[in-house]
Amino acid sequence: NAGVMQNPRHLVRRRGQEARLRCSPMKGHSHVYWYRQLPEEGLKFMVYLQKENIIDESGMPKERFSAEFPKEGPSILRIQQVVRGDSAAYFCASSQRGASTDTQYFGPGTRLTVL
């Protein structure tokens, strides 16, 4: 049962370092979504990607954050020069077709701690 996979599960970085979070969608899914869950807050949409394309990045901070989903390999969420406020759980979800009514299935998340 190959669900959405994320790694690492836990990541510790010092202020100013880079964080790379990886997401492999479910088998047969080609649409990936990234969400962030800050402590004591709900899940917030960041970015939606298809293979080699960013479809919607309206929820992603303009600076320091970037995302990609290459033709081969996992989707990557990259955070440059991390700050303490970036500490959160980052979840990836995938769907099969990308239709607006498609169910998004979530991975276990990456918990980023910035020291």
Added chain:
Amino acid sequence: EDQVTQSPEALRLQEGESSSLNCSYTVSGLRGLFWYRQDPGKGPEFLFTLYSAGEEKEKERLKATLTKKESFLHITAPKPEDSATYLCAVHPLSSGSARQLTFGSGTQLTVLP
């Protein structure tokens, strides 16, 4: 602005004590409403999708219903293993991508043995 409000924030039940969780939404239009369950330290686990008012879905002790303004998650005779945070999310018909989910803050359910 699209909004999803869940109530109560926290709920403690005795095993076997049925109750309902509420999700009210204010969106420009609704493509779908989703219920997820989230255990501590884990990702949201999909439960139900509802698309139109009057629709109902059931799974074991859970039943989800939808009206034009809100959804209810009914839990019948809960067990301790039903303890989790239950999340409601909507796919709004707002401008831009209609694929992003707008989540409520969740209801933290604790079922005591």
